[in-house]
Amino acid sequence: MQIEPDVLKVAGETFTPELRKRAQKAFPSLQFDILDGYGCTECLFMAFGCDCGRQHVPEDWVILEAVDENHQPVADGTLSATALLTVLANEAQPLIRYELGDRLRFYQDPCPCDSPFRSFEVEGRQATVVRVGEVTLSLLAFDLEHEDARRVQMIQTAEDVFEIRAELLTDENPDQVFEQVIRSVVEVFTKNGLAGVKIHKSDAPPQLTASGKFHEVISRPLTPAREG
Ligand SMILES: [Zn+2]
Structure with a gap:
Protein backbone atom coordinates (compact mmCIF):
# COMPACT_ATOMS: atom_id res chain seq x y z
CA MET A 1 0.00 0.00 0.00
CA GLN A 2 1.27 3.46 -0.89
CA ILE A 3 0.14 6.40 1.22
CA GLU A 4 1.28 10.01 1.20
CA PRO A 5 0.38 11.44 4.59
CA ASP A 6 0.72 15.16 5.39
CA VAL A 7 1.10 14.52 9.07
CA LEU A 8 1.72 11.57 11.36
CA LYS A 9 0.84 11.23 15.01
CA VAL A 10 2.46 8.57 17.10
CA ALA A 11 1.21 7.17 20.37
CA GLY A 12 1.80 4.37 22.78
CA GLU A 13 5.46 3.56 22.54
CA THR A 14 8.68 5.46 23.11
CA PHE A 15 9.47 7.39 19.93
CA THR A 16 13.24 7.65 19.65
CA PRO A 17 15.09 10.19 17.45
CA GLU A 18 16.28 7.25 15.28
CA LEU A 19 12.70 6.13 14.76
CA ARG A 20 11.71 9.68 13.84
CA LYS A 21 14.45 9.80 11.20
CA ARG A 22 13.33 6.46 9.75
CA ALA A 23 9.69 7.54 9.63
CA GLN A 24 10.59 10.88 7.98
CA LYS A 25 12.58 9.00 5.34
CA ALA A 26 9.76 6.53 4.74
CA PHE A 27 7.20 9.34 4.30
CA PRO A 28 8.78 12.19 2.33
CA SER A 29 5.25 13.60 1.79
CA LEU A 30 5.03 14.87 5.38
CA GLN A 31 4.25 18.60 5.51
CA PHE A 32 3.66 18.89 9.22
CA ASP A 33 6.22 16.39 10.40
CA ILE A 34 5.43 13.88 13.13
CA LEU A 35 3.47 14.82 16.23
CA ASP A 36 4.75 12.99 19.24
CA GLN A 126 9.70 0.75 32.23
CA ALA A 127 7.41 -1.71 30.56
CA THR A 128 7.82 -0.50 26.99
CA VAL A 129 11.55 -0.45 26.31
CA VAL A 130 14.43 -2.84 26.73
CA ARG A 131 17.88 -1.39 27.36
CA VAL A 132 21.14 -3.23 26.97
CA GLY A 133 24.18 -0.99 27.26
CA GLU A 134 23.59 1.99 25.00
CA VAL A 135 21.00 0.20 22.86
CA THR A 136 17.30 0.81 23.48
CA LEU A 137 14.78 -1.45 21.80
CA SER A 138 11.03 -1.12 21.60
CA LEU A 139 9.05 -4.09 22.83
CA LEU A 140 7.46 -4.15 19.40
CA ALA A 141 10.76 -5.51 18.06
CA PHE A 142 10.13 -8.80 19.83
CA ASP A 143 7.66 -11.45 18.80
CA LEU A 144 6.76 -13.35 21.94
CA GLU A 145 3.68 -15.06 20.59
CA HIS A 146 3.65 -18.83 20.23
CA GLU A 147 0.72 -20.97 19.13
CA ASP A 148 1.39 -23.50 21.90
CA ALA A 149 1.61 -20.94 24.69
CA ARG A 150 -1.09 -18.88 26.37
CA ARG A 151 1.55 -16.28 27.13
CA VAL A 152 5.27 -15.86 26.91
CA GLN A 153 7.29 -13.45 28.99
CA MET A 154 10.83 -12.15 28.80
CA ILE A 155 12.48 -10.89 31.99
CA GLN A 156 15.75 -8.99 32.10
CA THR A 157 17.67 -10.42 35.05
CA ALA A 158 20.97 -8.60 34.42
CA GLU A 159 22.22 -6.01 31.94
CA ASP A 160 22.71 -8.60 29.18
CA VAL A 161 20.86 -11.63 30.55
CA PHE A 162 17.20 -12.44 29.97
CA GLU A 163 15.02 -15.36 30.92
CA ILE A 164 11.99 -16.65 29.08
CA ARG A 165 8.93 -17.79 30.99
CA ALA A 166 5.85 -19.32 29.44
CA GLU A 167 2.42 -20.57 30.28
CA LEU A 168 1.99 -23.47 27.86
CA LEU A 169 -1.25 -24.71 26.37
CA THR A 170 -0.07 -28.31 26.07
CA ASP A 171 2.50 -30.57 27.72
CA GLU A 172 3.81 -31.77 24.39
CA ASN A 173 7.21 -30.53 23.34
CA PRO A 174 7.62 -27.79 25.94
CA ASP A 175 11.28 -27.46 25.01
CA GLN A 176 10.38 -26.77 21.42
CA VAL A 177 8.28 -23.74 22.42
CA PHE A 178 11.15 -22.28 24.41
CA GLU A 179 13.69 -23.05 21.70
CA GLN A 180 11.64 -21.28 19.05
CA VAL A 181 10.96 -18.24 21.21
CA ILE A 182 14.60 -18.02 22.28
CA ARG A 183 15.75 -18.30 18.68
CA SER A 184 13.54 -15.40 17.59
CA VAL A 185 14.64 -13.24 20.54
CA VAL A 186 18.32 -13.95 19.85
CA GLU A 187 17.74 -12.95 16.24
CA VAL A 188 16.35 -9.55 17.28
CA PHE A 189 19.27 -8.88 19.62
CA THR A 190 21.82 -10.01 17.03
CA LYS A 191 20.27 -7.78 14.36
CA ASN A 192 20.67 -4.85 16.74
CA GLY A 193 24.34 -5.51 17.43
CA LEU A 194 23.75 -7.38 20.69
CA ALA A 195 24.96 -10.86 19.80
CA GLY A 196 26.41 -11.31 23.31
CA VAL A 197 23.06 -11.21 25.11
CA LYS A 198 22.27 -14.46 26.92
CA ILE A 199 18.74 -15.89 26.95
CA HIS A 200 17.74 -18.70 29.33
CA LYS A 201 14.63 -20.78 29.76
CA SER A 202 12.93 -20.48 33.14
CA ASP A 203 10.54 -23.03 34.60
CA ALA A 204 8.85 -20.39 36.74
CA PRO A 205 5.42 -19.11 35.66
CA PRO A 206 5.13 -15.62 34.14
CA GLN A 207 5.39 -12.86 36.71
CA LEU A 208 2.51 -10.46 37.28
CA THR A 209 2.68 -6.91 38.60
CA ALA A 210 1.46 -6.09 42.10
CA SER A 211 -1.86 -5.08 40.58
CA GLY A 212 -2.12 -8.38 38.66
CA LYS A 213 -1.20 -7.06 35.21
CA PHE A 214 0.77 -9.17 32.78
CA HIS A 215 3.62 -7.55 30.85
CA GLU A 216 5.26 -9.42 27.99
CA VAL A 217 8.60 -7.94 28.87
CA ILE A 218 9.91 -6.91 32.25
CA SER A 219 13.04 -4.86 31.85
CA ARG A 220 15.52 -4.06 34.52
CA PRO A 221 15.27 -0.63 36.17
CA LEU A 222 18.00 1.79 35.23
CA THR A 223 20.96 1.62 37.56
CA PRO A 224 21.53 4.81 39.57
CA ALA A 225 24.90 5.32 37.85
CA ARG A 226 23.14 5.85 34.55
CA GLU A 227 20.53 8.27 35.81
CA GLY A 228 22.97 11.18 35.54
ZN1 LIG B 1 8.59 23.98 24.10
Missing part, protein backbone atom coordinates in the same frame (compact mmCIF):
# COMPACT_ATOMS: atom_id res chain seq x y z
CA GLY A 37 2.07 13.35 21.87
CA TYR A 38 2.27 11.72 25.23
CA GLY A 39 -0.79 9.93 26.51
CA CYS A 40 -2.14 6.77 28.06
CA THR A 41 -5.44 4.96 28.21
CA GLU A 42 -6.43 6.90 31.33
CA CYS A 43 -5.62 10.25 29.73
CA LEU A 44 -5.17 10.42 25.98
CA PHE A 45 -3.67 13.87 26.08
CA MET A 46 -1.18 14.24 28.92
CA ALA A 47 1.32 16.37 27.03
CA PHE A 48 2.20 17.73 23.60
CA GLY A 49 5.60 17.88 21.97
CA CYS A 50 6.90 21.25 20.75
CA ASP A 51 9.46 22.05 18.05
CA CYS A 52 12.21 22.10 20.66
CA GLY A 53 11.66 18.41 21.25
CA ARG A 54 10.20 18.85 24.73
CA GLN A 55 6.89 17.63 26.08
CA HIS A 56 4.65 20.26 27.67
CA VAL A 57 1.98 19.50 30.26
CA PRO A 58 -1.39 21.15 29.56
CA GLU A 59 -1.57 22.20 33.20
CA ASP A 60 -5.15 23.38 33.14
CA TRP A 61 -6.16 19.78 32.31
CA VAL A 62 -3.55 17.60 33.88
CA ILE A 63 -1.25 17.46 36.90
CA LEU A 64 1.79 15.35 36.21
CA GLU A 65 4.14 14.71 39.13
CA ALA A 66 7.67 13.35 38.84
CA VAL A 67 8.21 11.33 42.02
CA ASP A 68 10.56 8.82 43.66
CA GLU A 69 9.72 5.24 44.72
CA ASN A 70 7.87 6.57 47.77
CA HIS A 71 5.79 8.98 45.70
CA GLN A 72 7.70 11.97 47.02
CA PRO A 73 8.42 14.75 44.50
CA VAL A 74 11.86 14.81 42.87
CA ALA A 75 13.54 18.10 41.98
CA ASP A 76 13.33 19.44 38.42
CA GLY A 77 16.27 18.12 36.43
CA THR A 78 16.18 14.76 38.23
CA LEU A 79 14.95 11.58 36.58
CA SER A 80 11.93 10.29 38.48
CA ALA A 81 11.30 6.68 39.47
CA THR A 82 7.70 6.97 38.34
CA ALA A 83 5.05 9.58 37.61
CA LEU A 84 1.65 10.36 39.10
CA LEU A 85 -1.20 11.56 36.98
CA THR A 86 -4.21 13.60 38.07
CA VAL A 87 -6.75 14.41 35.38
CA LEU A 88 -8.67 17.60 36.08
CA ALA A 89 -10.99 17.23 33.10
CA ASN A 90 -12.67 14.01 34.22
CA GLU A 91 -15.74 14.87 36.22
CA ALA A 92 -17.38 11.45 36.07
CA GLN A 93 -14.44 9.27 36.99
CA PRO A 94 -11.69 11.27 38.61
CA LEU A 95 -8.14 9.99 38.44
CA ILE A 96 -6.10 11.28 41.33
CA ARG A 97 -2.37 10.59 41.61
CA TYR A 98 -2.65 7.52 39.40
CA GLU A 99 0.75 5.83 39.04
CA LEU A 100 1.91 5.61 35.43
CA GLY A 101 5.25 3.84 35.87
CA ASP A 102 6.91 6.30 33.47
CA ARG A 103 10.19 7.98 34.28
CA LEU A 104 10.17 11.73 33.67
CA ARG A 105 12.63 14.54 34.00
CA PHE A 106 11.25 18.08 34.19
CA TYR A 107 13.45 20.76 32.67
CA GLN A 108 14.75 23.41 35.02
CA ASP A 109 14.70 26.23 32.47
CA PRO A 110 11.77 27.63 30.50
CA CYS A 111 11.42 26.14 27.02
CA PRO A 112 12.81 28.25 24.14
CA CYS A 113 9.42 27.84 22.40
CA ASP A 114 7.99 30.28 25.01
CA SER A 115 5.18 27.98 26.04
CA PRO A 116 4.01 28.88 29.55
CA PHE A 117 3.46 25.20 30.32
CA ARG A 118 6.11 23.22 32.18
CA SER A 119 8.21 20.95 30.01
CA PHE A 120 9.77 17.56 30.53
CA GLU A 121 11.32 14.61 28.75
CA VAL A 122 10.13 11.03 29.07
CA GLU A 123 12.68 8.36 29.73
CA GLY A 124 10.22 5.75 28.64
CA ARG A 125 7.86 3.49 30.37
